[in-house]
Amino acid sequence: MATPTAVPVANVPGGSFLIEERKPEDVFTPEDFTEQHLLIAQTAEEFAVKEIVPNIEKMEHKEFAVNRELLKKAGDLGLSGVDVPEAYGGMQLDKVTSAIIADRVAKYGGFSTTWGAHTCIGTLPIVYFGTEAQKKKYLPGLASGETVGAYALSESSSGSDALNCRTRAVLSADGKDYILNGEKMWITNAGFADLFIVFAKVEGEKFTAFIVERGFPGFSVGAEEHKMGIRGSSTCPLILSDCRVPVANVLGEIGKGHHIAFNVLNVGRFKLGAACVGSARNCIEGAIAYAKQRKAFGKVIADFGLIREKLANIAAGIFTGEAMAYRTVGMMDAAIGHLGAVHDEMVPVRKIIDEYAVECSILKVWGSEFISNVTDEVVQIYGGYGFVEEYPAERNYRDVRVNRIFEGTNEINRLVIAGFLLKRAMSGQLPLMAAIKKLMDEVLSGTTEESEEGPLYEERRLVARAKKIGLFAAGVATQKYMQTIGDEQEIMAAIANMVIETYAMESAVLRAHKLVAKNGEQASAQAVAMARVYMEGAMQKIESAARMVIAACGEGDMLRSQLAILRRLCKYDPFNVVALRRAIALRVIETGKYQVA
Ligand SMILES: Cc1cc2nc3c(=O)[nH]c(=O)nc-3n(C[C@H](O)[C@H](O)[C@H](O)COP(=O)(O)OP(=O)(O)OC[C@H]3O[C@@H](n4cnc5c(N)ncnc54)[C@H](O)[C@@H]3O)c2cc1C
Secondary structure, X not given: OOOOOOOOOOOXXXXXXXXXXXXXXXXXXXXHOOHHHHHHHHHHHHHHHHHHHHHHHHHHOOOHHHHHHHHHHHHHOOOOOOOOOHHHOOOOOOHHHHHHXXXXXXXXXXXXXXXXXXXXXXXXXXXXXXXXXXXXXXXXXXXXXXXXXXXXXXXXXXXXXXXXXXXXXXXXXOOOEEEEEEEEEEEEOOOOOOEEEEEEEEOOOEEEEEEEEOOOOOEEEOOOOOOOOOOOOOEEEEEEEEEEEEXXXXXXXXXXXXXXXXXXXXXXXXXXXXXXXXXXXXXXXXXXXXXXXXXXXXXXXXXXXXXXXXXXXXXXXXXHHHHHHHHHHHHHHHHHHOOOOOOOOHHHHHHHHHHOHHHHHHHHHHHHHHHHHHHHHHHHHHHHHHOOOOOHHHHHHHHHHHHHOOOOOHHHHHHHHHHHHHHHHHHOOOOHXXXXXXXXXXXXXXXXXXXXXXXXHHHHHHHHHHHHHHHHHHXXXXXXXXXXXXXXHHHHHHHHHHHHHHHHHHHHHHHHHHHHHHHOOOOOHHHHHHHHHHHHHHHHHHHHHHHHHHHHHOOHHHHHHHHHHHHHHOOOOOOOHHHHHHHHHHHHHHHOOOOOO
């Protein structure tokens, strides 16, 4: 049975955070984990520490039997089938649990990638779009880890532009099989997977998904790619040469493969975001331990302000990332909970996941860029030792790079974020235009509505300001470009950056506010400090993106008056981040790990 989230958080439309105020009780945070969530977190953590970490060297040297064995062990522990209905051998747990597992398993990039491809994009297409017969045949093996899954969308000539694929499918003369011809590229798990979700165009036009078994005639796998990182995962091309796929293995409807391709990518994106946060938690522990024993100028380097600054920034990012990740899956669970007893019917679940496509893309972009920054700073903390293979810092730095490329590149995801919101705004599904108009009237009349007094008043006021800055810049841009704004990619990406940072800082503040309400200000000082440190950087990024958009859209007096409004919206007293970072760092150094309290 699906587990309900511990607290009844608000059931809200995707993207609506931009125009509505949220209260702490509206969002799910790690502090709301149930006993069951904590138990699964512990199981996943122990699995990672005892089973994955001791096998890293073997996986790095491409002993893929180990990856298979680990997938089977994870299946035995019930970690692989959390998104699979019980009727087909899974656990059918909530999305918070899915994110917890992705987060805790992420101690080694090579296996995280194997794991993600198998449990997510390799399995979920059948969960969400399979027929009864397909589910019965394939899901029990996938949930137990006996069968390994993979997902084959990309081709050498079409990665981001995946719908432009060249692989063709033609119905055989006897009408029993589809004959597939083409080549797929960069397929994770291909070296050892049993089952592939392959996308091809029927009659050269109708983009369609097929379930392809490794043993089907005409199917073969090419040589392993030599990669910059995640060397412990398998990545190979697939060759489909008159590959016969029974008609019964068409997945979903002919010509509707894009629904499958993009729907499961949303799940891939939120799990990737959660995994990046888990990986950062792991990285900071290594960095603290190293900084506490490495000496320079007669001191351990953990005593230096500039090393402490890095550790504090990483901790503030983890606090924020956790807040964003669990808030997002909490919203999905709240919406799924509102469906009542229809958990066995997967159509509504996948529609809910689509509803939060913006939040999923935000998590993917934010998480992948955050972990790139973290691993870069950790290499710096290790100094020369960070640049050689002796310590994991060097491998982690290489391993995380791909996160900005797969599951939709970050450029594509930024366009998805801004495009999805503008589409909703234009169709009236999300009253963004009305919010922009209200804000324009407000700024022209010189009145600015502020949040209610109370805990974290200044922080909440800044979140409200961030939303206004984003709306103002988006308003200026839509007035200038109207329907053609989608063609202005730099403007779209800048709008996406403001949306991402607003979601991040709001999530951090709501989480800190919830902690203050529960435990009081003193006991929540670390959380509040981390939220403040994060906000300071986020506000700078938001202001800079807004300035760029406004400068690109206006000139003369109009530009001057728009910049004056922006300056007014951006007026706030800075936090003393030097003191805040010192306090955060002291606590993490003392305890040897990231700490919320
Ligand atoms: C290790 C690894 C594992 C992978 N695993 C899988 C897998 O299991 N299954 C699978 O199907 N695929 C997989 N991929 C493929 C991956 O999804 C693609 O590499 C990715 O989608 C990018 O496609 P591309 O490489 O063709 O780059 P391109 O699409 O050619 O992009 C090149 C650059 O142009 C930019 N760009 C492209 N289009 C636009 C646009 N419209 N506007 C602005 N900028 C644009 C991109 O952001 C990028 O910076 C994997 C890739 C790697 C490296």
